[in-house]
Amino acid sequence: MKMNLRASVLLLLLAVVFAVKGQNFEQTTHGIKAVVDDVKVEIAYYSPKVVRIIKSPANRTFTKESLSVIASPQNLNLVVDQVKQVLRVKSKQMQVQLDLETGQLSFADAKGQPLLQEQAGGAGFVPFKDVEEETFRVKQSFVLDKEEAIYGLGLMQDGKMSQRHQTKYLIQGNVEDVVPFIQSHKGYGLFWDNYSPTTFADSEAATSFESEVGDGIDYYFMYGGNADGVVACMRELTGQVPMFPLWTYGFWQSRERYKSQHELLGVVKKYRDLQVPLDGIIQDWQYWGSNYLWNAMEFLNPEFPNPQKMVDDAHNLNAHMIISIWSSFGPHTKQYRELEKIDALMDFTTWPQSGIQKWPPNMDYPSGVRVYDAYNPEARDIYWKHLKEGLWSLGIDGWWMDSTEPDHLEIQPEDYDNPTYMGSFRKVRNAYPLMTVGGVYKNQRELDSDKRVFILTRSAFAGQQRYGANTWTGDVVASWENYKKQISAGLNFSLTGIPHWNTDIGGFFLWEFRDPLNNPDYRELQVRWMQFGAFTPMMRSHGEGFPREIYQFGEKGEPIYDALEKAIRLRYSLLPYIYSTSWEVSARQSTMTRALVMDFAHDTKALDINDQFMFGKSILVCPVTEGMYTVDGKADFSMVKSRQLYLPEAAGWYDFWTGERMEGGQTISREAPIDLIPLYVKAGAILPLGPDVQYAAEKPWDHLELKVFAGDDGSFVLYEDEGDNYNYEEGAFSEIPISWNDGAKKLTIGARRGTFEGMLSERKFTITLSDGSSKTVDYKGKKVVVKL
Structure with a gap:
């Protein structure tokens, strides 16, 4: 005891x-x-x-x-x-x-x-x-x-x-x-x-x-168990993705820079005259005038005498317009004076360095431009107040927020000692784009729910997907090597949970090409970059020094021009697929441009491929990333060249262009003429294709083609809403579930779920199999079963 x-x-x-x-x-x-x-x-x-x-x-x-x-x-x-x-x-x-x-x-x-x-x-x-x-x-x-x-x-x-x-x-x-x-x-x-x-x-x-x-x-x-699951976790943690307007998924043209409102409108009119689809035009910097008025958010440049008419004329041509705004202000602007009073301007070298608009900078006349403290909520409100008064009031459709990293030149260690509202600049440095982009998004959302926020930005940080922003890959130098790098750059970016990104199609700087618009190697690069751009969340051609509009590269009937136009038209035909995929991103935490690990994590050969990706869950995109048709400084299209690509392990793949079926898990060689980007569609996929249009909303989707790729069961949800407001958040949208039973060879177009103002009460679907056979059916919102 x-x-x-x-x-x-x-x-x-x-x-x-x-x-x-x-x-x-x-x-x-x-x-x-x-x-x-x-x-x-x-x-x-x-x-x-x-x-x-x-x-x-x-x-x-x-x-x-x-x-x-x-x-x-x-x-x-x-x-x-x-x-x-x-x-x-x-x-x-x-x-x-x-x-x-x-x-x-x-x-x-x-x-x-x-x-x-x-x-x-x-x-x-x-x-x-x-x-x-x-x-x-x-x-x-x-x-x-x-x-x-x-x-x-x-x-x-x-x-x-x-x-x-x-x-x-x-x-x-x-x-x-x-x-x-x-x-x-x-996972x-x-x-x-x-x-x-x-x-x-x-x-x-x-x-x-x-x-x-x-x-x-x-x-x-x-x-998350897999890549989609991890992305879903990250978005649940840092914010979900709002829907972008339908028009943002069309083709965009910009230039550094349009020097007058006449020049800008002339570009839109030229596209309309050529009947090449276009949804957006972008005005870059210096519409405000001198560098001392940097980012004044007003049309003070005399070459823009009637900005309201310019915006209205662009809208009357069925084009949307966004405009460049920056994270810094010149000393003669109203914003600068207000921000200085609350000690919300930082002190380090930024762009532009000189007040004189010539290169190189003349430092006898320093610009005095300073970056604003975006960590300060009062400063963000001042930023929006002037943006609203100077540009929003004109009906501008969105914001090109440049230098949101922000530009930091001639970096000195003491620069990071700059005090901000949230501590030293060093402490909060990388979150700058999140704060400045978030300020614009939040203020616009509070003001207006009838127009979705659309922001094109040069920088991003974790959580920025919640702010209606599409990030571009910066001022890249045009080369075949740099073009290829944009693919893995965008895919890794998407894998952080931020799905919307794009690149300057054709590259921003053309330093490596002599007489680029007439240089066969660069013209070939422009085509391949345009083809790739058709499969990114925003398709936007842009660049410095030399204009990049399609008509700068020839005329209809010429190989380069025709290839560029074909890529743009391909983009528009896929708009029902793209917009529905966008809904999957917003509603179900999906990703639009998908690294192969997202769908083929079991296939070790696919895990480190840096020049192929899935666009949505159906289309395998294999951009051509090397020059093929420039020989001894001349274009030579007499022989068709090929590229090697890998078809990941799957039930089967169909060549998008020919309908040929191939097995997955193999490396193949695919011919790649100048006007063709190799594309493959997964067996079981259902692709909705839209009408031939000049801009995204030109025609209703009252007769869509449904391309069915047999060989496996599959499904797709066709999504529609009012296109450019936030009513979808209150349930104003429709979904049409479509499924393919491969064994029974039956396509079921399910009963429509939901409703919204302006919704089509009936439509036609033409169902096309990969062997070319087709049937057209009427659809009035009730379930339809089609035997093929």
């Missing part, structure tokens, strides 16, 4: 000692908190699939309201248990393990299959004085599988698909937009929630994020 009592006391004492040494934790509503080796660790579940990890020195208090994350942690039925020194916190979808002796965290799925683990001792806090604030340089290292493929980091110009085995300095720039987020082909993602310049490094030893400023380590781990 005494021995049993003594043994019980001893065991109790041992348990207390172990608790003090290794079990210093508490369970919370959303997970646990613990202290290990003087480091506070918090595990907080935001959903069954998303968990936040916070670490800070035990003697410091770390609280942060995220700029990117808008979700809140959920109250879940978590299971917390412990085996020896390992504490496990488990949701229905995944589990996190914390080693209470080492502080090492590891992540696994619900069944315990390993996904990712921190490197032992991989958390780092190096004291750092940020201006007057005592803070840290923070780092966390992880261990990845040797053959694991990872994607993301933003819009990178490195030509890589998988982002393994490299070191990248993540800081916003003209041609690189950084998002400190990666996702693995294993998980990791968002490093820090806004200071950050180094991402991956080697055989470890994979790490290291940021220059941080009061603590703050990251989110998410398990």
Whole structure:
């Protein structure tokens, strides 16, 4: 009896000692908190699939309201248990393990299959004085599988698909937009929630994020099961994607720059005269006049004497117009004076450097242009007030927000000491585009729900998908090499959860081509870039120095001109498919331009392909990325050349142009004449094709072709709404489910769901099989079954 009592006391004492040494934790509503080796660790579940990890020195208090994350942690039925020194916190979808002796965290799925683990001792806090604030340089290292493929980091110009085995300095720039987020082909993602310049490094030893400023380590781990699931997690965390107007998916023409309203309207009229489809025209900078009036958001240039008439005339030609606005202001603008009064202008060198509009800059006459503090809510409101008064009031359709990274020239270390509303510029540097773009979106949404916000921006950060913005890849130099890099850049950007992006078709600078508009090599590059652009979320031709309108490259009947026109018309024929895919992005967290890992993660040969992608879930796009038809400085189309491409493992593929069926899992050679981009459609796919139009909304979709690609079961949902307002958020839209039963050779056009003002009550569908056979049926909103 005494021995049993003594043994019980001893065991109790041992348990207390172990608790003090290794079990210093508490369970919370959303997970646990613990202290290990003087480091506070918090595990907080935001959903069954998303968990936040916070670490800070035990003697410091770390609280942060995220700029990117808008979700809140959920109250879940978590299971917390412990085996020896390992504490496990488990949701229905995944589990996190914390080693209470080492502080090492590891992540696994619900069944315990390993996904990712921190490197032992991989958390780092190096004291750092940020201006007057005592803070840290923070780092966390992880261990990845040797053959694991990872994607993301933003819009990178490195030509890589998988982002393994490299070191990248993540800081916003003209041609690189950084998002400190990666996702693995294993089906998980990791968002490093820090806004200071950050180094991402991956080697055989470890994979790490290291940021220059941080009061603590703050990251989110998410398990989606596949790439779509990870993107869905990221959007649930940082915001969903609003619908873009239908007209934004047509063809856009711009130039650096149209120098008068007469010139701009002349371009629209020329496209209409040529009967080449066009939906948008863009006015670039200097419509405000001198550089001292930089970004005045008014037409002060005398070459634009009647801006209201210009906008009205463009609208009367059934074209939409967006206009360039910047993140900086000249010293003679009203905005500058107001922002200066509230101390909301930053002090570092930006563009333009000289007040004289000549190259090179004449620094005897400095411009005095300064970047505004977009972190300041009052400054964002001042920005919008002048935008509304000067341009919105004219009926401008959208905003080209240039230099949203922002432009930072002749960088000095002390530049990052600039105070902002939220701390030093160093501390919040990379979130600048999120703040300035978000300010315009929020203010316009509060003002008007009848017109969807559309923003074209040069930079982006995590969460920006919620702000109606399409990011372009910056002022890239035209070359075959740089053109190819745009493919992997956009795909990795999409894999961070931000789906809308585009490039300057043809490249911005033409430094590598002599007499480019007459240079056969450049003309061929323009065609191939245009063909690729037809399969990006925005199709926009733009460039500096030499105009890029289609008629600058010849006339109808000539190979280059005809190839350019064919690419534009192909884009318009796909508008029902594109707009429905856009709805999948907004309503079901899908992605429009899809890296092959999104649909073929099981196919190891597809994981690192950087020059092919899926457009929606049906079309495999294989851009031609090398010159083929320029020989000895002359165009030679006498022989058709080919490109090698890979058909991923699937039930089968159809050549979009010929209907030939091929098996997946093989590399093939496809002829690529100058007017053709190799395209393949998955067996089971249903493609709705629209009418021949001059602009997106010219004709109703009252007679669509449904191309059915047999060989597997498939489905598609045709989406329609009013085209350019937010009524869809209140349920004003329709969906027509369409399914193909391959065994029975039956196409079912299901009953229409939903309604909206102006909806077609009846229409025709012509159903075409890949063998050329077809049937036309009437559809009045009720289920129709067609045997083929």
